[in-house]
Amino acid sequence: MKWVFFNFLCYLCMNLMSFAQTPTRGIIKTGTTIFNYSSANPKVDPSQTENDMLVFDPALLYRRGADLTNGIVRTVVSSSTPSTIVTSCPLTNVNSGICIKMYKYNSSAIDGKGKFLYGGFVTTSSTSYTINPWKLPNSEVPYWFSPYLSTDIKELVKRATGNRTEGEFKVIVEVSIKNSNFIAFKIPGLGAFDSSLIFLTPGSYPKPNNFVSIGCHRGYWEGVRDPENSYSAIKKAIDNLYGMIELDMQTTSDNKVIVFHDMGLNKRTDLTGSVQSKSLAQLQGKLLKNRFDEIIDQPATAPPSIQSLDIILSFIKNNSTTIPIPWINLDRAANDATTFKLVYPIINGQQLVSRSIFKGRYPISHTDIITAFNQMNITNPETMKAIYFTPVLFDGLNETSTAYTEQDVQKYKDYIDGWINSGLADGFELTFKAYPFGTVEYGAGNANQVWILRKWAILGNKNFVEYVQSFGYPVGIFTSVPEVCAIPDFNSTTGARVTTNLVSGFVKENSTTFVPRVTDIGDFDFRGDWDFYVPAGVNYVLTDRPDALKVYLQAAGKYKPF
Secondary structure (H helix, E strand, O other), X not given: OHHHHHHHHHHHHHHHHHHHHOOOOOOEEOOOOOEEEEOOOOOOOOOOOHHHOEEEOHHHXXXXXXXXXXXXXXXXXXXXXXXXXXXXXXXXXXXXXXEEEEEEEOOOOOOOEEEEEEEEEEOOOEEEEEOEEOEOOOOOOOOOOOOOEOOOHHHHHHHHOOOOOOOOEEEXXXXXXXXXXEEEEEEOOOXXXXXXXXXXXXXXXXXXXXXXXXXXXXXXXXXXXXXXXXXXXXXXXXXXXXXXXXEEEEEOOXXXXXXXXXXXXXXXXXXXXXXXXXXXXXXXXXXXXOOOOOEOOOOOOOOOEOOEHHHHHHHHHHHOOOOOOXXXXXXXXXXXXXXXXXXXXHHHHOOOHHHEEEEEEOOOOHHHHHHHHHHOOOOOHHHHHOOEEEEEEEOOOOOOOOXXXXXHXXXXXXXXXXXXXHOOEOOEEEEXXXXXXXXXXXXXXXXXXXXXXXXXHHHOOEOXXXXXXXXXXXXXXXXXXXXXXXXXXXXXXXXXXXXXXXXXXXXXXXXXXXXXEEOOOOOEEOOOOHHHHOOOOOOEEEEOOHHHHHHHHHHOXXXXXX
């Protein structure tokens, strides 16, 4: 008997340890702005169907020993009591909190919402399912015969369904969140759910599905007066309602962070030398060139110029017209521990952790980031997991050989697995651009010849996109455009113009024929061909041509806003 009990204890301990090491998925994190989310609702989001909706089973309420526990698991920034309790979420009157409501689905209603079934709010932290109910008069909900509490779900369901217990039906659950981490929720008759696996409305992080969202690469800089990474490019991305803006991080000689892409200054400014050879004072406010090599000095009040990350973040917050504000995709923010330790305090100080995506390129690992946290005296796992990390992998891992091997695949698999098991990753960007050394002719039937899209036994007969998505993580990609790739290249350090990498070019955008770029190592670059990577199953695209890509995706029935 002792050995049986001992074995049971060992089993229990091992499972508890396994649970503790399981990645925390599904936390929705917000700042001081009120964020609103909804479960699947095809009347609001045409990309969803009734099959995607939550299903409520009233019979579960009336079984012997029925579990009527309900509420929200969450952390909030500060505890506070709302001054007024009303039918809508009372978050305008509190510093932080979460409100939840459930409606019976009505396919005839414009917004899909039928009778009110459940509701409540929380303004304090809790690791258990708890909630404060509303006590609403029947004038607010006409089918109520008396002011029942909003958590008297058995009575409310009877009233909403004609005083009888009918079969299963579809429901819509809505939440509003302010200054809180929304972890999970539980409603009797519905079940307990991980928050981010349910709420997929615009503003949420991308999900692995059959749709594609668009981010503006270095802002919206198609226009003559809109240089990349500039005020005007960012403002146009905001004004055109694109839900993600990618910005490039660079560090100066005095360890300040600016928003600028190139290592060298020649290409986008009238300056010479490298960014890291200059101080912030030497770079701040220097005018930027547009894509036609023209210095732009208008408007006079705020001409496109080099700015610190802190100033750009304030500009985004002050000019955003949407709630929530667009995602800020921070390229190179986590390329190395040193840069991450400079960028994170700026993002945190601006209260934008919940809207920022930290990207780092292979081989930066989760252990490097954890070390950086420790060096900043941040040891709380929930603080670490509150950051959206997106590791970036390139298909140029092996550029010195004519073939990729299982050993190369194992390197990437180990890298991906490490991030997933750490619980720190929220998605991955995969750059699959080339046929190795141009040995395979381009064609739709040859897609598996692309290394990162090839199915590998070591991945369970999946390609890398399928492998990442099998864990519930989205896949993003940066896509080049023909005329951008075909212009002469620049030395990444000095900024000097060079042409050695330009082996073969593209035909122009308005041509009916796509000709891939040939890189200096002999690979064909297909990232400008939408017919190539969209069918591969990517979930979001960073592009210099957002309007054209949007038209393409809408025509294919694949567009979904962030």
